[in-house]
Amino acid sequence: MTLSARNACWNAGGEAIVRDVSLDVRSGEFLGIIGPNGSGKTSLMMMLSGIRKPKAGEIFMGDRPIRSLDRRALSKSVALVEQQAETGERITARQAVELGRTPYLGAFTPWSSADDAIVDAALANVDMTHLAGRLWHTLSGGERQRLHIGRALAQQPEILLLDEPTNHLDIAHQIGLLDLVRRQRLTVVAALHDLNHAAMFCDRIAVMKGGRLVALGTPREVLTAECIRDVFGVEVEVEHGGGGDCFIRYRATTMGRGSSWMTDETPKAIRAGVS
Ligand SMILES: Nc1ncnc2c1ncn2[C@@H]1O[C@H](COP(=O)(O)OP(=O)(O)O)[C@@H](O)[C@H]1O
Ligand SMILES: [Mg+2]
Numbered sequence: 658m659t660l661s662a663r664n665a666c667w668n669a670g671g672e673a674i675v676r677d678v679s680l681d682v683r684s685g686e687f688l689g690i691i692g693p694n695g696s697g698k699t700s701l702m703m704m705l706s707g708i709r710k711p712k713a714g715e716i717f718m719g720d721r722p723i724r725s726l727d728r729r730a731l732s733k734s735v736a737l738v739e740q741q742a743e744t745g746e747r748i749t750a751r752q753a754v755e756l757g758r759t760p761y762l763g764a765f766t767p768w769s770s771a772d773d774a775i776v777d778a779a780l781a782n783v784d785m786t787h788l789a790g791r792l793w794h795t796l797s798g799g800e801r802q803r804l805h806i807g808r809a810l811a812q813q814p815e816i817l818l819l820d821e822p823t824n825h826l827d828i829a830h831q832i833g834l835l836d837l838v839r840r841q842r843l844t845v846v847a848a849l850h851d852l853n854h855a856a857m858f859c860d861r862i863a864v865m866k867g868g869r870l871v872a873l874g875t876p877r878e879v880l881t882a883e884c885i886r887d888v889f890g891v892e893v894e895v896e897h898g899g900g901g902d903c904f905i906r907y908r909a910t911t912m913g914r915g916s917s918w919m920t921d922e923t924p925k926a927i928r929a930g931v932s
Contacts, residue, residue: 659681659718659719660681660682660705660716660717660844660846661681661716661717662678662679662701662704662705662715662717663714663715664713665677665701665704665713665714667697667700667701674700675697675700675704675868676697676869677714677869678865678870679714680863680870682705682844682846683844683860685843685844686845686860687839687847687858688846688862688863689846689847689848689849689855689858690702690846690848690863690864690865691849691850691864691888692864692865692888693888693889696866696867696888697865697868699740700868701865702846702848705818706737706818707723707724707726707735708737718731718735732814733760734815734816735815735816736757736808736810736812736818737818738805738806738817738818739820740820740824746793747792747793748792748793749789749790749791749792750780750785750789750790750796750804751780751789753793753804753805753807754779754804754807755776757810757813758775758811775811775813782807782841783837784837785800785804798825798826799825799827802822802824805822806837814843815843815844816844816845817845817846819838819845819846819848821849822834822835822838823849823854824850831851832854835847835857835858836858847859852880852885852905855880856902856904856905860875861879862875862876862879864884871884871887872884876903877897877901877902877903880895880903882894882895892907892908893905893908
């Protein structure tokens with residue numbers, strides 16, 4: 658099933674946040690969304706998930722506008738792991754994953770052993786079986802993030818939307834989590850910050866800047882020094898490997914935004930990018 662945005666727009670507080678974005682998510686691909694903070698990645702993902710309705714334009718699942726699908730039907734096709742997904746409830750790791758079965762339950766379809774089996778498989782998939790009985794608030798950031806993915810897998814979606822899934826994880830857990838997601842063989846759309854992770858894991862990358870989709874293609878097509886300079890205001894060298902892979906080496910940092918690290922030698926594009 659293809660998920661697509663057609664001229665999708667979102668406004669908030671009188672500002673255009675997502676401007677006229679059109680893209681197709683291909684069945685089975687891992688599509689990354691990159692772009693600076695505030696470029697509209699989360700807003701776009703909220704529209705793709707059906708949580709936010711576009712102010713103009715349309716999101717389609719196959720050839721059907723997703724606003725014509727009811728919430729429950731949509732939840733069986735699309736699962737979203739939000740950027741700041743948290744729970745204040747006193748629940749166990751297993752109960753957090755069980756929440757993924759919600760769209761399948763109803764008055765005539767109570768919880769069954771089939772649901773237990775799906776939750777068991779999801780816990781095993783994210784390597785959390787041994788912690789299933791632990792209370793949520795006693796788990797580390799990485800363990801919680803794995804459970805969020807487990808909950809989304811228990812939802813048995815065709816399309817998994819992940820908003821900055823590696824935030825707050827150490828490097829081993831970042832790589833482990835992206836690898837785990839890729840091994841699911843689902844259609845995945847993930848907003849990512851690390852350009853090298855995007856290069857490693859994505860089939861294609863969408864680049865957002867100021868609410869617009871400014872590039873869409875394979876990592877090799879999109880992750881050019883020119884594009885990264887234009888979008889992020891950072892100087893890089895891009896090294897290409899044999900199998901179409903690429904590696905980004907950062908030449909400068911914008912850590913000291915607007916401060917003393919910039920000299921007259923600082924490339925104009927960087928100065929423009931951080932001003
Ligand atoms: N509900 C809202 N009301 C006002 N401004 C919003 C709202 N949602 C997002 N924004 C603004 O829209 C911009 C894009 O936000 P977001 O989609 O979260 O970008 P990203 O995920 O790329 O950081 C930000 O400047 C943010 O403050
Ligand atoms: Mg965001």
